[in-house]
Amino acid sequence: MPNSWSSSRLDLHIALDTAGGRRAGLESALRTAIRQGRLPTGTLLPSTRGLAQELGLSRGTVSAAYGQLVEEGYLTTRPGSGTKVADAAQRAQAPAGPAPAPATPRHDLRPGRPDVSAFPTRAWLASTRRVLTHARPEVFGSGDPQGRIELRVALADYLGRTRGVITDPDRIVITSGYYQGLGLLSGVLATSGIRTAAVEDPGHNVFRDVVRRAGLNTVALPVDAHGARVEALTQRTGAVFLTPSHQYPTGVPLHPGRRRTLCAWARSTGGLIVEDDYDGEYRYDRQPVGALQGMAPDHVVYCGTASKTLGPALRLAWMVLPSPLVRPVTRARQQADLYTETLGQLVLADLITTHAYDRHIRAARLRYRRRRELLLDRLTARPGLTAHGVPAGLHTLVTLPADGPGEDRLLARCARHGVALRGLTELHHDPADRPQGLLIGFAAPSERAYPAALDALFTALAADGRGSAGRRPTG
Structure with missing residues (x-):
């Protein structure tokens, strides 16, 4: 049966099976906890008297169990120091675990990864203090599947100012990263009757797979020196997924003429354009290319993320949606995992409204x-x-x-x-x-x-x- 004991150093829940005897059950429970790593090396166990009282056993039973595990090398005991988990025993007795994770490369020059060592820690802490100081109790309760209104208001202003996005807070949905947002959106499109989506070739293979898993067939849209060749789109194509400001991986922007052609295709066919603005903030030698969404806000889903500006660990991204898609995407968001973590949204909103985000x-x-x-x-x-x-x-x-x-x-x-x-x-x-x-x-x-x-x-x-x-x- 499940039991717990506590001391000044330890709270532990164990499953004590006494079918084979109380002593054997306690030995087995402790042995398993040590093997699984739930009792790490050096952990101080309760006294025999204290553990006996917690578990409803005799002190002699506990003493005998401890003694047996000392003999087996699982525990060590010294007068005046109590009983602890032995180091050598855990190394020798631990079962083979899962394969170790791949080693981190000495020099990481993979694309799409920001310098997380430059995370704006001081600004984040300052915003966190302000958020927690003024937070209402409901902030710590259940969240809004569409995202905190504070962040959606801040993003509507920021995206309009910096990327030329035309929106209001009611058309923004916050997700736990672009990966999740893309999956949710693709699933909604698949259930709405869209069967075929065009994706850039070359393009991000991981995101292409997300679209496919949602049930959409993907067709290749070739990329040349002027970006995606959007003239190849037909009426049978229900949606097109693009990186128009800075094509991944070639780096070229979608030519202005092709932007106009693409928007005309969407208006005439009812097709949907999904714009991934994954690194739109980083332009170095010329004026930024504005978001495509500003040319056809009723036909473009604009997707952005904090992964490239702050860090992927925050799991914060956003979609600016045409009005008919807001409700179904929000419903899919709720069914996926209810809502995005709240405090991070509020901190990012504060960073944006205080312009610390711009400075970073x-x-x-x-x-x-x-x-x-x-x-x-x-x-x-x-x-x-x-x-x-x-x-x-x-x-x-x-x-x-x-x-x-x-x-x-x-x-x-x-x-x-x-x-x-x-x-x-x-x-x-x-x-x-x-x-x-x-x-x-x-x-x-x-x-x-x-x-x-x-x-x-x-x-x-x-x-x-x-x-x-x-x-x-x-x-």
Whole structure:
């Protein structure tokens, strides 16, 4: 039967099965707790008298159980120090656990990852203090499936001011990250009768899989130097998923003419445009490209996230929806996990309204611009590697010469040097016979670690590389 004991050092719930005897049951319960790691090395157990009283056993039964576990090496006892979980015993007796998680790469140059070491801790703490100081009791109760009104009001103002988004708070839904939002939206579209969705090729394969799992068939929408070739969309296409401000992974923006063509397609067919503005805040050498949503707010779902500006651990993202989609998406949000964590929403709202969020992004923009320039300077001097994309975002796409080492070989070589990158091939709808390349992120390492990461990267790339002179970005 379940029992608990407590002492000044320990509260523990155990399942005490006395079918085979009280002593044997206690020994088994303690042994299992130690093996499972619920009683870590060095844990001080209750006295025999105290445990006997808690469990309704005789003190002699507890003493005998302790003695047996000392003999087996699970426990250790010293006069005046009590009984503790033994170190050597736990190491020897612990069962094989799950396989260890993959080691963190020494140099993380994967795309789409911000420098989390630059998280605005002081500003976040200041906002947290203000939120908690003035919070009403209901803040700590159940949340709104659509998201806290404070954050939706702050986002409506911020997105209109910085990204040209046309919305009001009632059309915004807060989600636990873009991944969840994309899944919810795709599921709603699938149940509404949409069968086919166009996705960029190349594009983010993980998000493509989310759309497919929701029940939508995906068709490839090729990407060239002017972005997605939207003229290929037909009336049979119910939705199109795009990264129009900074295409992932090529880095090119959707050409103004194609933007107009896309909006005309949506108006004439009733098709839906899903705009992923995943790193729209990071433009370095020219004026930002506004959100597509501002051109056709009744036909575009605008998706944004705090993952690239603050950090993915916050699990905060938002969708600006055409009015008919607000209710079904909110209902799907509620069915998924009720609502997004509340305090983080309130803190982010405070960051935005006090403009601490703007200040943080401006500082990050300057930092990432410097890093991008350092990367491009090194690429220019490297034979055979050509960088692509406008001066924006958190990564650079590098295509490879036909006469040089292939993508797989370079990725493996970088891995041996402790450098994590991503290849281009897997991002295509059909990876066979597609252009090869490397996606090099320049944001994830800390300021101190970034130079060493570049050194390791170009040491790995230099080995037996061949080709023509490197070139600056072409897009």
